[in-house]
Amino acid sequence: MATGVGNRNGTHKLPNLRNSASFKSKLPPANARRSVGAVGGADSVSGRVRVAVRLRPRNTEELVADADFADCVDLQPELKRLKLRKNNWDSDTFEFDEVLTEYASQKRVYEVVAKPVVESVLEGYNGTVMAYGQTGTGKTYTLGRLGDEDTSARGIMVRAMEDILANISPETDSISVSFLQLYMEYIQDLLNPANDNISIVEDQKTGDVSLPGATVWEIRDQQSFMQLLRLGEAHRIAANTKLNTESSRSHALLMVHVKKSVVDRDEFSLDAQNRSIGNLRPPMLRKGKLIVVDLAGSERIHKSGSEGHMLEEAKSINLSLSALGKCINALAENSPHVPVRDSKLTRLLKDSFGESGYDLYLVDLTWYSLVCCRDIQNLISYHNRSFSTSSSRDFKYHNVWAKGFNYNMCAHSDLYQAMKVENMLKIKEEFDYKSLAKRLEMEIDKLMAENERQQKVYENEIERIRLEAQKRVAEAERNYVEALEEEKTKCQMDYMESIKKLEEKWTINQQKHTINAEINNGAGNEEVVELKRLLQDEVCLRKAAEDETHNLKSGSSDGLQQVLEEESYQKKKLEEEVRVLRSQLAQISIEANQVRGYPDGSNSGNPLPGQDSLGPLNHMRSRDGSNGERASITNLHEQVGLQKILSLLESEDANVRIHAVKVVANLAAEEGNQEKIVEAGGLTSLLMLLRTYGDETIRRIAAGAIANLAMNEANQELIMAQGGICLLAMTATDAEDPQTLRMVAGAIANLCGNDKLQMRLRSEGGIKALLGMVRCRHPDVLSQVARGIANFAKCESRASSQGSRHGRSLLIDDGALPWIVQNANSEASLIRRHVELALCHLAQHEINAKDMISGGALWELVRISRDCSREDIRALARRTLTSSSTFQSELRRLRIEV
Numbered sequence: 010m011a012t013g014v015g016n017r018n019g020t021h022k023l024p025n026l027r028n029s030a031s032f033k034s035k036l037p038p039a040n041a042r043r044s045v046g047a048v049g050g051a052d053s054v055s056g057r058v059r060v061a062v063r064l065r066p067r068n069t070e071e072l073v074a075d076a077d078f079a080d081c082v083d084l085q086p087e088l089k090r091l092k093l094r095k096n097n098w099d100s101d102t103f104e105f106d107e108v109l110t111e112y113a114s115q116k117r118v119y120e121v122v123a124k125p126v127v128e129s130v131l132e133g134y135n136g137t138v139m140a141y142g143q144t145g146t147g148k149t150y151t152l153g154r155l156g157d158e159d160t161s162a163r164g165i166m167v168r169a170m171e172d173i174l175a176n177i178s179p180e181t182d183s184i185s186v187s188f189l190q191l192y193m194e195y196i197q198d199l200l201n202p203a204n205d206n207i208s209i210v211e212d213q214k215t216g217d218v219s220l221p222g223a224t225v226w227e228i229r230d231q232q233s234f235m236q237l238l239r240l241g242e243a244h245r246i247a248a249n250t251k252l253n254t255e256s257s258r259s260h261a262l263l264m265v266h267v268k269k270s271v272v273d274r275d276e277f278s279l280d281a282q283n284r285s286i287g288n289l290r291p292p293m294l295r296k297g298k299l300i301v302v303d304l305a306g307s308e309r310i311h312k313s314g315s316e317g318h319m320l321e322e323a324k325s326i327n328l329s330l331s332a333l334g335k336c337i338n339a340l341a342e343n344s345p346h347v348p349v350r351d352s353k354l355t356r357l358l359k360d361s362f363g364e365s366g367y368d369l370y371l372v373d374l375t376w377y378s379l380v381c382c383r384d385i386q387n388l389i390s391y392h393n394r395s396f397s398t399s400s401s402r403d404f405k406y407h408n409v410w411a412k413g414f415n416y417n418m419c420a421h422s423d424l425y426q427a428m429k430v431e432n433m434l435k436i437k438e439e440f441d442y443k444s445l446a447k448r449l450e451m452e453i454d455k456l457m458a459e460n461e462r463q464q465k466v467y468e469n470e471i472e473r474i475r476l477e478a479q480k481r482v483a484e485a486e487r488n489y490v491e492a493l494e495e496e497k498t499k500c501q502m503d504y505m506e507s508i509k510k511l512e513e514k515w516t517i518n519q520q521k522h523t524i525n526a527e528i529n530n531g532a533g534n535e536e537v538v539e540l541k542r543l544l545q546d547e548v549c550l551r552k553a554a555e556d557e558t559h560n561l562k563s564g565s566s567d568g569l570q571q572v573l574e575e576e577s578y579q580k581k582k583l584e585e586e587v588r589v590l591r592s593q594l595a596q597i598s599i600e601a602n603q604v605r606g607y608p609d610g611s612n613s614g615n616p617l618p619g620q621d622s623l624g625p626l627n628h629m630r631s632r633d634g635s636n637g638e639r640a641s642i643t644n645l646h647e648q649v650g651l652q653k654i655l656s657l658l659e660s661e662d663a664n665v666r667i668h669a670v671k672v673v674a675n676l677a678a679e680e681g682n683q684e685k686i687v688e689a690g691g692l693t694s695l696l697m698l699l700r701t702y703g704d705e706t707i708r709r710i711a712a713g714a715i716a717n718l719a720m721n722e723a724n725q726e727l728i729m730a731q732g733g734i735c736l737l738a739m740t741a742t743d744a745e746d747p748q749t750l751r752m753v754a755g756a757i758a759n760l761c762g763n764d765k766l767q768m769r770l771r772s773e774g775g776i777k778a779l780l781g782m783v784r785c786r787h788p789d790v791l792s793q794v795a796r797g798i799a800n801f802a803k804c805e806s807r808a809s810s811q812g813s814r815h816g817r818s819l820l821i822d823d824g825a826l827p828w829i830v831q832n833a834n835s836e837a838s839l840i841r842r843h844v845e846l847a848l849c850h851l852a853q854h855e856i857n858a859k860d861m862i863s864g865g866a867l868w869e870l871v872r873i874s875r876d877c878s879r880e881d882i883r884a885l886a887r888r889t890l891t892s893s894s895t896f897q898s899e900l901r902r903l904r905i906e907v
């Protein structure tokens with residue numbers, strides 16, 4: 010047993026620590042502490058229990074006894090020794106891992122006692138810090154002080170959590186905390202006091218101890234931990250008040266579980282050289298556990314005379330502390346059996362002891378720091394008593410120490426013994442598959458993104474190459490075509506050149522051949538003579554022309570000057586005439602418009618409604634006051650001459666053209682002028698004006714003039730001969746102005762009345778043009794169309810009755826019948842009259858009867874025969890109906906009587 014060694018002055022040493030420089034230096038260095046061979050491949054290190062002693066400052070009462078104290082206790086922190094004077098010549102000296110005087114700050118206590126343990130916990134070890142001592146010796150101050158008012162007073166728990174939080178990564182690591190108290194072998198949850206009988210569960214495989222019934226708080230920050238401590242402390246006070254006991258009668262345990270990922274392990278790297286998934290190991294997760302135990306006060310354990318509840322309480326505390334001491338002792342002795350099951354305290358700390366019935370070294374061992382807080386008063390009283398009792402107990406060196414803490418010999422000696430516990434510590438590590446999966450997923454995502462990016466680059470490259478190839482092929486093709494074309498041109502040129510050369514050669518040969526032939530045959534002499542003569546003539550003529558040119562050039566230009574002057578005079582005269590003529594034309598035009606009722610002389614050309622007749626277009630003739638106009642026109646006609654007026658129809662000045670065509674139209678309205686106009690070429694000019702698409706006024710007036718000329722049978726033939734029907738049909742198709750259409754329809758209607766022109770008129774589209782104009786619903790236009798149809802039907806009827814015509818009516822062939830039937834009862838009397846006549850004429854020829862019946866014309870004929878206002882037409886209809894067998898039979902069938 011390696012405890013301290015006593016001499017006369019009773020010096021007790023720890024052999025293992027003799028050569029140690031400091032408490033901290035005895036902890037295994039972070040990377041050197043591991044050795045392979047522990048369970049699950051976890052690393053193990055050796056360690057032992059460390060013991061420090063701390064004296065708290067004296068309180069008021071103690072200050073009174075201060076005089077004695079200096080004589081009894083001698084702290085030698087630099088030697089890590091505590092000397093207790095037995096008497097003037099004898100003393101006992103105890104050696105610790107740390108000796109902390111009353112001046113030691115909380116920070117220093119934390120750093121020398123707890124910080125190394127916390128560091129070990131962060132590396133995956135289990136670590137425990139326990140405080141042992143009498144009530145009031147400063148256990149809670151040392152461990153659990155919050156330092157709300159004075160941060161320098163923060164205790165080990167607060168500082169430990171600060172350190173842990175500073176050394177973990179919130180993303181990957183976690184901290185969970187339980188806060189418990191153990192009283193009378195019952196474990197109570199200080200975070201949920203109602204839960205006061207928590208059972209301990211031990212994992213048979215790993216030896217891990219857990220408390221499934223205890224509340225576990227995840228700690229994210231210091232505030233939440235402080236809140237937890239306050240809550241636990243409040244619950245502890247409340248629970249103890251309820252139990253009517255003191256706080257120091259229970260053990261308080263703070264259990265901090267730390268899970269920390271290992272990121273910088275060599276074996277787990279995802280560097281570029283080692284990306285193979287097969288080489289990957291899951292990231293390691295280190296699990297450390299820190300237990301901070303505020304042990305129950307030891308002062309009453311020994312007390313004789315304790316009874317009832319107090320006795321039970323004392324026994325319980327005695328039991329747990331004794332069990333704790335035994336376990337530590339067993340570990341110090343390397344005993345194969347560590348009696349952890351003797352109390353709940355030792356069972357709770359089991360995974361910190363490493364108890365195993367079979368193999369001590371395969372289970373976890375833990376770092377301990379014991380802070381022994383000493384009550385100076387008791388120490389002194391012990392000291393005083395020791396002189397008198399001179400007590401010597403089982404444990405040679407520790408009985409004095411134990412007495413100093415009021416007699417728990419076993420516990421005290423074993424706690425002291427704890428300083429030599431040395432064992433194997435095992436890092437608790439496990440594979441963090443979750444994190445690995447996450448990392449792998451990220452890696453896969455990254456690889457996929459990279460792959461996609463490369464794919465895109467590849468596709469773009471392919472597309473670029475394709476386009477490039479396409480461009481090159483197109484260029485090659487173009488070059489080829491150009492080269493081909495060039496070659497072809499060159500070949501053609503060569504060919505042409507050779508042909509030319511051949512032709513020249515051939516011509517030369519031919520000439521030679523001819524000359525030879527002539528010479529040889531003596532023929533053609535006469536031709537040569539003739540050619541020579543012609544050449545001579547030509548030469549003479551050219552000479553004469555040259556002479557004349559020379560004469561003209563050489564100043565014999567008097568005659569020429571005269572001619573030029575004469576021409577200039579004539580030109581001026583003509584211009585004057587034109588000017589007079591223009592003004593006269595304008596004047597006449599205005600007068601004519603006024604006479605016709607055009608207020609502003611504009612070209613509106615509105616006809617007087619209802620003035621249609623079977624004859625020519627009356628509006629072209631002036632009626633009222635026509636004498637004056639006619640006189641003006643006659644005057645003009647006589648003064649200027651018709652030829653000049655007609656020439657003005659082709660003037661470049663649009664106004665002149667309009668005036669001119671008006672004058673011509675007015676002249677054409679007089680029968681006496683018509684022949685002259687036609688003779689002077691006026692009809693041709695007027696027909697040409699129908700082509701003046703841009704000027705509707707000119708077309709309208711020209712069409713009116715043509716219509717007037719078309720009243721004359723001779724002119725009708727001329728109009729047809731000059732292609733007039735085509736021009737009229739064309740105008741009928743493209744004109745929109747109703748008055749233009751009216752003039753055109755009037756002109757065609759007049760032509761329709763010519764028996765000789767029937768066939769040609771129809772073949773050149775006259776009937777269709779006429780029918781096409783019904784699209785304009787203007788009654789004047791419809792009236793002219795109806796007149797034309799009536800005229801045509803009349804001619805056909807005449808020809809049929811004369812036997813010169815056979816077959817069905819051309820009007821029916823050209824589809825005129827529906828319109829005829831539709832307008833047979835028109836409200837416009839003129840239209841109605843023309844259509845009624847047309848129906849009567851069509852009905853006279855038996856061959857039309859069937860079509861007329863099927864087209865509904867029979868009903869109209871019957872109506873005409875009964876209701877027509879004109880007696881002659883009524884009679885004609887009746888006659889027609891009665892004379893046609895077809896109509897008769899149909900009428901009979903329909904039981905209609907005419």
Ligand SMILES: Nc1ncnc2c1ncn2[C@@H]1O[C@H](COP(=O)(O)OP(=O)(O)OP(=O)(O)O)[C@@H](O)[C@H]1O
Nearest residue numbers: 065066143144145146147148149150151256257306
């Ligand atoms: N190092 C110290 N410096 C200043 N005051 C101290 C120190 N240690 C203890 N005290 C004071 O001594 C008194 C008792 O301390 P504390 O309550 O921590 O003792 P305890 O051992 O936990 O007692 P109990 O077992 O009854 O809980 C408190 O007033 C505390 O403030």
